[in-house]
Amino acid sequence: MIASYFTYYVIKPEGRTNYGALIDPRTYPIPAMASTLLDGKAARLEDYKGKWIMLKVGxxxxxxxxxxxxxxxRQLRTMQGKEADRIERVWLITDNNPLETVLLxxxxxxxxxxxxxxxVAKWLPVEQGGQASDHIYLIDPLGNLMMRFPKDxxxxxVKKDLAKVLKASAIG
Structure with a gap:
């Protein structure tokens, strides 16, 4: 028992099983942003609370x-099989220029x-020297940013990380 205590609290295990960088969810709740749909109607990222959100910014x-x-x-959501309905894909577009029809x-x-x-820049944490558009983020169903996946x-x-959080979570 003493050896296990010593190993856990003094040596501290270093193994991790997640690929994405975990973010303390209490630190990054969804902020109140004046966002709109493409047609100009008011909408908020918070409207998708209750589901896991894969977020792309750019x-x-x-x-x-x-x-x-x-x-x-799109592929990652599809790969989740019957759990796919628990995930929303959101692209936060950071300018007012029109989108190409093909992209739509x-x-x-x-x-x-x-x-x-x-x-967006004030809210999303990035790697040193990086930018928010380099990453895909994961927001939990309570509306807290909880994971950032690396560039490329x-x-x-990523699929394994998503499968783990969906399996471990009873919400969303």
Whole structure:
């Protein structure tokens, strides 16, 4: 018993099983942002509370890396099988430029909200020297940011993280 106490509290196990970076959810609740749908109607990210939210942030021009992330989000949701309905995909668009029709069609089912860049930048934590558009974020059903996946994330590892949180959570 003493050895286990010593090992756990002094040596501290270093193994981790998550791929994405865990974020203290109490630190990053969804802020009140003046966001709108693409047609200009008021909408809030908070409207999707109650489900797990995979969040992508970026401008409307959406270069190839952005398109790859949106595709990955679509595929990751589909890979969850019967649990897929517990996940919403949201793209926070940080400018007011029009979207290409192709982007709208390819990403059908992704919730698209326009949000002010400064509000998004203050809220989302990024890696040193990175930017929010490099990552996919995960928000829990209570509306707290809880995980950030790395730039150019490996979809199979992200899938495992999503499966773990969906299995462990009874909400959402």
């Amino acid at each position: 401008p409307s021009d959406c270069p190839q890396a952005c398109q790859d992330q949106l595709f990955a989000m 069609r390819v990403n059908d089912g992704t919730r698209m909200l326009r949000a002010p860049q400064d509000a 994330a490996d979809p199979s590892k």
